[in-house]
Amino acid sequence: MALSTQPYKGARDFYPEDKRLQKYMFGIWRTVVERYGYEEYDAPILEPLDIYLAKSGEEIVNEQTYNFVDRGGRQVVIRPEMTPTVSRMVAARRQQLAYPLRWYSIPNLWRYERPQRGRLREHWQLNVDVFGLSTVAAEVELISVVDDIFKAFGARPDMYRIKLNHRGLINYLLDDVLSLDETEQHSVSKLIDRMHKLERSAFISAIDAAITDAHKASGVTERILAILDSQTIDQLPADAQNHPAVADLRYVLEELRKTGVTNVEYDVTLMRGFDYYTGIVFEVADTDPENNRSMMGGGRYDGLVGLFGVEPVPTVGFGWGDVTLESFLSSHRLLPDLISTTDLYVALIGDVESAAQPIIKQLRQSLNVAVGAAGRKLGDQFKAAEKLGLTQVLIIGETEITSGSLKLKNLATSEELSLTVNEIIATKQ
């Protein structure tokens, strides 16, 4: 029986045209983050299971990751995210590294889940982290990086919205202002995280069900809704206005607006999934109603490096997946036409494979040159060039080799120019 030509379920093959797009996206990511002094690192795709168990429950790790036991009895995971890995690497050289430490990576990540639009089993994710800054200068810098990336992709501010919140402020509102107990806080947070996927009435019923009868009777549901209706920090309850997180949020918003970031706002409903965040969290959403999911996100997580037995290091970071980025660029028509890395296709007439080599070698001093199969019909060689997206073919036969005058044919117009090697190089460069 013949083998299947399909890739593993929920994962992608990258044919050259797909790889071109990936290289374009990764190239912009790299250029912008390096402008801010971030340096690239990498790590093995396999990691010991322990580093995920420390911050997520065993159940989540077992259900949502690719994990197995190796023949040495070690529990191993195909990494689902990069944050535990980078924390491990920083911890390993805690004393030797220079702070603020600015690192980025574009790892391939795997999650075991049902494949669906915009969420495959694997993706590539830009991870950018700054270590060693305890002030919100770190958040200002990272959100500026994110905004600069959008601009470098040609996005206009009306295409995306940057949303901020603060874990400390969320906890203060739920705990001190609303006086919810721990169970209520947990359930209400999860509900707020899903709020935009629920009808208003369903959300209210769910809140009612998540709090105690006494709280329900005393109007806590209404007070939760009132807080969640705050459109700005100013609209938060008066007793929250003096919380230090509010000052931090105001500073970040103000600094970003000063540098021209207009589409950033406080969002009381922003929760972020990971438990390890300790301060400001942020996300970016596509304003296209067809694609209004979160595209990327991040925040402060001061506790992770310390799990590896060293002094903790304040950290702010974000992750940005290639699949959500591609959807964004595609729905806003920001994807450029990407062309082959090959500059020129050489078609050979007759048995000149060996005799044409000196010319081809000379062309390759300056150009990327693919050569057709000698002995195949000229028309077939033209078709091959067209399939590669190339518009011009250089024809070399015995006559051309003898005269040194080569024919450069435009495949769209059939126009032919007779040129020397140096003229061709000058034309194509």
Add this chain to the structure above:
Amino acid sequence: MALSTQPYKGARDFYPEDKRLQKYMFGIWRTVVERYGYEEYDAPILEPLDIYLAKSGEEIVNEQTYNFVDRGGRQVVIRPEMTPTVSRMVAARRQQLAYPLRWYSIPNLWRYERPQRGRLREHWQLNVDVFGLSTVAAEVELISVVDDIFKAFGARPDMYRIKLNHRGLINYLLDDVLSLDETEQHSVSKLIDRMHKLERSAFISAIDAAITDAHKASGVTERILAILDSQTIDQLPADAQNHPAVADLRYVLEELRKTGVTNVEYDVTLMRGFDYYTGIVFEVADTDPENNRSMMGGGRYDGLVGLFGVEPVPTVGFGWGDVTLESFLSSHRLLPDLISTTDLYVALIGDVESAAQPIIKQLRQSLNVAVGAAGRKLGDQFKAAEKLGLTQVLIIGETEITSGSLKLKNLATSEELSLTVNEIIATKQ
């Protein structure tokens, strides 16, 4: 208990200085193969088990690969090599693709084995393949690519040796010339493959043990040794001289020498591990006696694409690992000094984080700029810059912001220059 900071056994963390070296090596690989019109592709690191079973035994796959059963009951492998994957991808679009098809990739590959020098559990491997060429023009092209890569890394021809053989000729010699039966052929091939690791006497005894008593008595061992002592194709037995593989080998050697490849030779002992090769095989060895293992290799494998239920496609390809390349470059002192992608470090004096932003933003129009932590001592900010390998620091305080004249300090000489933003950009570019 604190978590371990070690990476998974046999695998590597890439700190920024390691990643720089990787990017340098991958960059040269990409530049040269693209000169020949090869386009980059990629594929998932997980593959269905079947595609490896087809050409290797179940035992080998089970013992030497990372494989497991996913929760959907699928048998999955972390890919140990790229050849089955690329064959799968070509088969999936057999009709639509343009031939000759030139593809390359730099995948991360995993093998389950005891880690040792130059052989880890994972490595990155340049894979270059040309599909659709049945003539040895394909082999000439790929070996030229390999040679150009060595030259691009600064290697001299005396540092490495390119060795060629032909599977058809090997089979002809063992089967027709020596009249070995199938079992003998298999054992003798394996022994020849390990020949250079054995003492001459041990090798002879092993050959004696691998052939039948009748063959041993009739002097087959001596005839095998005589063939293996051939230094050139001319020295092969007269009845082998008319085999078509000999003409192919002669053509490839001649064409390569014409274009200036002097360190290429026929090697009767070259076997290559994989069973899927069908024609010419080649390898490159380091001439350094301290590091004389094979660095890379390849050959013709015309049968793999056809396993996926389509018409077979003639194919020649090679693989070249990053670990063996790095050993080569390092032992021949070909590794360049690689510097940070960051151009400039900004040290801040006093509470100027916000006020310095317009200057920093302007610098970032042209330069990659990292910023020190405001409020940290100037000396500490200098030390951080030095740890990053940067030699100059730009100092910005209130005076500098007011005057527009910034201090650029050389950390090695302590020399300071007063410059405007535009002068700094001009200096650093």
